[in-house]
Amino acid sequence: VVEEYNEIARHYRIKETVGSGGFAKVKRAVHLPTGETVAIKIMDKVALGADLPRVKTEIEAMKNLHHHHICRLYQVVETSRKIFMVLEYCSGGELFDYIVQRDRLSEIESRAFFRQIVSAVTYMHYLGYAHRDLKPENLLIDDEQNLKLIDFGLCAKPKGGMSDQLYTCCGSPAYAAPELIAGKSYMGNEADLWSMGVLLYALLNGFLPFDDDNIGMLYRKIKSGKYDTPDWLSSESLILLKQLLQVDPKRRITVDELLNHVWITKEMGVPVEWNSKYQTSVLDDDVVTEMSVHRKVSRETMKAELEKWNYDYLTAAYFLLLKKKTSGRPVRLQ
Numbered sequence: 001v002v003e004e005y006n007e008i009a010r011h012y013r014i015k016e017t018v019g020s021g022g023f024a025k026v027k028r029a030v031h032l033p034t035g036e037t038v039a040i041k042i043m044d045k046v047a048l049g050a051d052l053p054r055v056k057t058e059i060e061a062m063k064n065l066h067h068h069h070i071c072r073l074y075q076v077v078e079t080s081r082k083i084f085m086v087l088e089y090c091s092g093g094e095l096f097d098y099i100v101q102r103d104r105l106s107e108i109e110s111r112a113f114f115r116q117i118v119s120a121v122t123y124m125h126y127l128g129y130a131h132r133d134l135k136p137e138n139l140l141i142d143d144e145q146n147l148k149l150i151d152f153g154l155c156a157k158p159k160g161g162m163s164d165q166l167y168t169c170c171g172s173p174a175y176a177a178p179e180l181i182a183g184k185s186y187m188g189n190e191a192d193l194w195s196m197g198v199l200l201y202a203l204l205n206g207f208l209p210f211d212d213d214n215i216g217m218l219y220r221k222i223k224s225g226k227y228d229t230p231d232w233l234s235s236e237s238l239i240l241l242k243q244l245l246q247v248d249p250k251r252r253i254t255v256d257e258l259l260n261h262v263w264i265t266k267e268m269g270v271p272v273e274w275n276s277k278y279q280t281s282v283l284d285d286d287v288v289t290e291m292s293v294h295r296k297v298s299r300e301t302m303k304a305e306l307e308k309w310n311y312d313y314l315t316a317a318y319f320l321l322l323k324k325k326t327s328g329r330p331v332r333l334q
């Protein structure tokens with residue numbers, strides 16, 4: 001099995017396992033040329049079996065999703081038996097654990113997190129993607145208390161754009177929209193908004209709006225659209241929850257209405273900025289300089305190589321050097 005790790009081991013020191021999700025193992029690692037910490041999602045192609053297409057879906061989606069609230073994909077290494085995805089490391093773990101540790105979050109803290117989720121999901125929708133598995137387990141916290149959306153194995157980019165109907169029932173039942181569990185055709189973006197309602201409810205209350213050990217009972221509760229409203233919820237929170245947890249998808253709030261909703265802008269004064277802070281169309285000069293000097297090639301040659309976006313070790317080195325520069329650390333390769 002050693003030869004499977006040769007390619008990845010050339011540029012990374014692999015550390016401990018930080019978690020496993022279904023058919024993947026995620027390990028912490030250090031990118032040797034920059035010293036930056038990364039997460040490496042390791043999958044065995046044979047064990048993946050029928051799930052292999054989901055991995056391809058996730059990789060292709062992440063190659064197009066460049067946003068400060070979406071976990072960054074740095075590199076993909078495929079060997080005869082394994083697929084390695086080198087990803088942005090999030091030291092704060094899952095939002096799910098963060099909520100559980102605090103019972104529930106204040107309205108202020110819920111708002112700060114929810115605005116970041118709205119930013120990431122709006123960006124995805126504008127690019128024509130629906131996530132379809134939004135839940136606190138798929139939102140990680142980085143070392144600057146920023147949320148990073150992960151797990152794009154179920155995301156959909158309908159051929160004809162967001163107007164196309166989706167049919168596959170997927171995601172986690174407790175977060176699934178009524179129309180999705182009814183087996184009807186549904187709109188990915190509308191279903192994401194329902195899940196965001198469940199997410200907001202979980203942030204503010206520390207438990208789920210619809211929960212039952214029996215799946216049949218759970219579906220009935222979801223279709224009823226009825227949930228408890230604890231007395232600590234403000235009237236504005238109740239209004240927003242009601243607009244998100246609308247059983248009829250056509251009456252559900254849209255992302256555009258969400259961006260400057262009164263609850264979203266309360267005490268913040270400004271609507272959610274959903275555009276990406278990342279500038280990927282223009283290569284960063286300092287990073288190109290460091291990389292071309294380090295590899296003893298001309299800047300033009302290095303730029304041409306980088307602009308192929310092969311998601312190889314050059315792409316990883318570029319993104320990780322850029323992350324160092326953004327965090328105010330020296331743009332240096334060892």
Ligand SMILES: CN(C)C[C@H]1CC[C@H](N2C(=O)N(C)Cc3cnc4ccc(-c5cc(Cl)c(O)c(Cl)c5)nc4c32)CC1
Pocket residue numbers: 018019020021022024026039041071087088089090091093094137140149150151152
């Ligand atoms: C419950 N899930 C289905 C899987 C779980 C696996 C470990 C992971 N993790 C942890 O649980 N820490 C505690 C540390 C940690 C640190 N950085 C990470 C960076 C990226 C990812 C990641 C994982 C998966 Cl399965 C992805 O598809 C993507 Cl796009 C990204 N996981 C990370 C991660 C959190 C999620």
